[in-house]
Amino acid sequence: xxRQGLVSLVLLVVAASxxxxxxxxxxxxxxxxxxxxxxxxxxSNGIGSIGWQVPPNTVVSTSxxxxxxIVGFIEATLNxxxxxxxxxxxxxxxxYLDGQLAxxxxxxxxxxxxxxxxxxxxVEKGVAKFSNSMLGFTVSQFPLNTSFPAGTKVTLLSWVxxxxxxxxxxxxxxxxxxxxxxxxxxxxxxxxxxxxxxAPYVLSVGFESNAV
Amino acid sequence: MRYNxxxxxxxxxxxxALSLLLMPPAHATNWVGNxxxxxxxxxxxxxxxxxxxxxxxMQWSSSPxxxxxxxxxxxxxxTSFWFQYFAHWFxxxxxxxxxxxxxxxxxxxxxxxxxxxxxxxxxxxxxSTAFLANGATWFIRxxxxxxxDRRINDVFFSIGSxxxxxxxxxxxxxxxxxWERSNLCWCGxxxxxxxxxxxxxxxNAYSNxxxxxxxxxxxxxxxxxxxxxxxxxxxxxxxxxxQHFGWVPPPPPPGHCGFCPCTPSSTAxxxxxxxxxxxxEPYCN
Numbered sequence: 001x002x003r004q005g006l007v008s009l010v011l012l013v014v015a016a017s018x019x020x021x022x023x024x025x026x027x028x029x030x031x032x033x034x035x036x037x038x039x040x041x042x043x044s045n046g047i048g049s050i051g052w053q054v055p056p057n058t059v060v061s062t063s064x065x066x067x068x069x070i071v072g073f074i075e076a077t078l079n080x081x082x083x084x085x086x087x088x089x090x091x092x093x094x095x096y097l098d099g100q101l102a103x104x105x106x107x108x109x110x111x112x113x114x115x116x117x118x119x120x121x122x123v124e125k126g127v128a129k130f131s132n133s134m135l136g137f138t139v140s141q142f143p144l145n146t147s148f149p150a151g152t153k154v155t156l157l158s159w160v161x162x163x164x165x166x167x168x169x170x171x172x173x174x175x176x177x178x179x180x181x182x183x184x185x186x187x188x189x190x191x192x193x194x195x196x197x198x199a200p201y202v203l204s205v206g207f208e209s210n211a212v
Numbered sequence: 213m214r215y216n217x218x219x220x221x222x223x224x225x226x227x228x229a230l231s232l233l234l235m236p237p238a239h240a241t242n243w244v245g246n247x248x249x250x251x252x253x254x255x256x257x258x259x260x261x262x263x264x265x266x267x268x269x270m271q272w273s274s275s276p277x278x279x280x281x282x283x284x285x286x287x288x289x290x291t292s293f294w295f296q297y298f299a300h301w302f303x304x305x306x307x308x309x310x311x312x313x314x315x316x317x318x319x320x321x322x323x324x325x326x327x328x329x330x331x332x333x334x335x336x337x338x339x340s341t342a343f344l345a346n347g348a349t350w351f352i353r354x355x356x357x358x359x360x361d362r363r364i365n366d367v368f369f370s371i372g373s374x375x376x377x378x379x380x381x382x383x384x385x386x387x388x389x390x391w392e393r394s395n396l397c398w399c400g401x402x403x404x405x406x407x408x409x410x411x412x413x414x415x416n417a418y419s420n421x422x423x424x425x426x427x428x429x430x431x432x433x434x435x436x437x438x439x440x441x442x443x444x445x446x447x448x449x450x451x452x453x454x455q456h457f458g459w460v461p462p463p464p465p466p467g468h469c470g471f472c473p474c475t476p477s478s479t480a481x482x483x484x485x486x487x488x489x490x491x492x493e494p495y496c497n
Contacts, residue, residue: 033289033321034435035282035305037401039333047335073330077382093385105385114368115379132337133379140385142330210328 042067043076043154044169044204046136051081051117051165052201053126054158059179062205063155063193066148072210073142074102076156079167079204080137081130082113089162093139094187096155097148103141104187109164117165127168127201134167155193156205159185167204176202243428245399245438249445250288250426251417251453252393256360260419261353261368262396268412268461270344272310275406280314282307282436284397285352289433293323297388300329301433304352304367307401313339316369316380320389334369334380342373349373354391362390393426398457399436406438411458415442418452425453 043064054060076095089109095102117130139156158166159182179196243249253260262285275281285304292301301321308314313336320330342348351370357363365387370379396415400406417423425445440457447453 032403032435033301033303033323033326033433034403035284035303035307035317035319035399035401036328036403037278037280037307037315037317039331041333045335047337049337072328075330075332077332077334079334082381103385107383113381115370115377132377134334134337134381136332136334136380136382138332138383138385140330140332208331208333 039208040068040210041206041208043207044172046077046079046167046204046206048167048169048204049120049130049132050168050170051083051128051130052168052203053128053163054160054166054203055180056160056162057180057182059157059159059182059185059196060176060199060203061155061157061178061191061193061195062174062176062203063153064174064205064207066150066152066154066207066209068150068209070097070144070148070152070154070209073140073144074154075138075140075208076154077136077138077206077208078156078158080135081117081165081167082115082133082135083117083119083130083165085109085111085113085164086162087111089160089164091137091164092159092185092187093137094157095139095141096157096191096193098153099155099190099193101187101189101191103139105139107137125200128165130165153193154207155191157187157191158203168201169204170202172202174202175199243442243444245405245440246397246432246434246436247428248395248397248442249428249455250393250395251445252424252426253419253421254424255421256362257356257391257419257421258359259353259355260391260394260417260423261351263416263418264350264396264413264457265416266344266346266348266413268346268410268458270348270408270411270458272406272408275400276404277402278309278404280307280309280401281406281408281438282397282399282401283350283352284399284434284436285354285394286397286434287392287394288429289323289431290429291392292433296323296390296392299323300389302364302389302392303434304354304369306350306352306369306371308343308371310344311339312336312341312343314343314371316382318367318382318384330384332382332384334382336371336378338376338378340373340376342376343371345373347373356391357387363387364389364391395429396442397434397436397438398440399434399438401436403435405436406440408438408440408458410461411440412461413457414454415457416452416454420451422449422451423453424448
């Protein structure tokens with residue numbers, strides 16, 4: 001008797017699973033995934049070949065104002081030129097929404113890259129033009145449990161223990177702010193984005209969210 | 213209990229019958245557009261890449277809605293549904309317009325809701341029509357965290373021709389997503405289908421471990437499509453497997469070697485893997 005009951009239970013579970021599988025499968029036919037070129041990006045566009053050698057042990061804060069609601073996720077990218085990266089280099093990125101910590105991540109950079117960038121011309125005042133090879137380091141929060149309205153100030157804080165060459169945005173209307181001499185880094189739960197002094201260049205920081 | 217089984221049986225049969233009716237129809241395996249064969253790997257890869265080498269110019273007559281084409285590195289739908297982090301679908305893309313302006317992209321969708329979960333994009337550092345010409349290379353390689361950890365650590369993108377190259381390595385964060393068996397699509401974008409008029413080249417699927425050919429999937433995952441034909445895979449079971457895409461270009465004028473190497477015995481491989489209805493036609497004499 002117990003065995004028959006168990007068989008019935010197993011059959012029921014299998015049939016129910018099959019039904020769920022079939023429904024989801026049928027639905028997927030009408031819900032195909034794909035590549036879209038329409039995306040909601042604000043901040044810097046990431047295009048450009050000019051890099052600034054960010055000094056070590058320096059926190060650099062770069063903020064932009066979202067022009068649309070932030071829905072679903074928020075992602076930030078900092079572009080780095082793979083040029084003269086020292087072994088043991090650690091890069092921290094922290095993402096803030098209206099000054100409140102949303103996400104943080106740490107990268108251990110390699111001292112060698114498959115397509116290293118090379119300097120075109122000369123280095124002047126810590127700035128150089130590079131060949132077409134970059135690394136895009138991201139930090140993101142998903143899913144976002146609440147949406148944020150247009151006008152939200154989104155801030156990326158970066159810190160690195162050795163100098164690295166970071167892409168700059170010469171056309172930006174905003175500033176980056178730097179705090180020198182920070183020997184070690186940990187993400188704070190909230191920050192004032194304009195803390196420190198105005199950095200000599202604006203880091204190229206792009207943000208993406210859901211355009212749908 | 214016997215009474216219970218009698219009660220259950222019609223219900224179970226109804227559920228099973230309903231399930232069979234709702235099952236998505238098996239997809240014809242065409243080796244065209246988004247319906248290309250898949251590549252999987254044996255063992256634990258540290259990278260799996262796609263390298264597209266153009267042997268002729270790529271042109272198209274239409275590609276609605278934005279007249280943009282894409283090289284899509286698409287994971288298998290059902291493998292993603294069952295095994296990917298939260299049933300996500302981790303897609304990597306290079307896209308370009310007819311001026312050779314475009315970008316690199318990672319796009320992550322939910323297979324259960326169809327919604328976009330995450331994405332990151334980077335435009336080409338330069339535009340060049342050479343990216344669509346004979347000799348161009350399009351390159352996407354997905355690098356794992358380690359040989360024992362299939363999570364994707366970074367994606368290396370490159371597009372180039374001659375001395376003009378744009379390369380970008382994108383590090384997704386958080387890096388939850390693992391590598392799944394995948395396929396190539398020369399496609400449109402934004403749910404569109406491209407009508408290519410000329411294209412010819414070789415697609416290499418490669419890894420540090422052996423790459424294996426799989427017939428086109430039952431369920432095509434991407435919404436985009438095209439008329440791009442593919443030949444069967446060759447070299448399955450080795451670290452570099454390849455197939456041709458497009459149409460054999462017309463023979464070069466006398467005195468020119470064209471796409472073919474200048475050797476008297478050079479012929480295309482006539483052995484076709486997993487494409488029983490198509491063979492690679494000899495194009496080099």
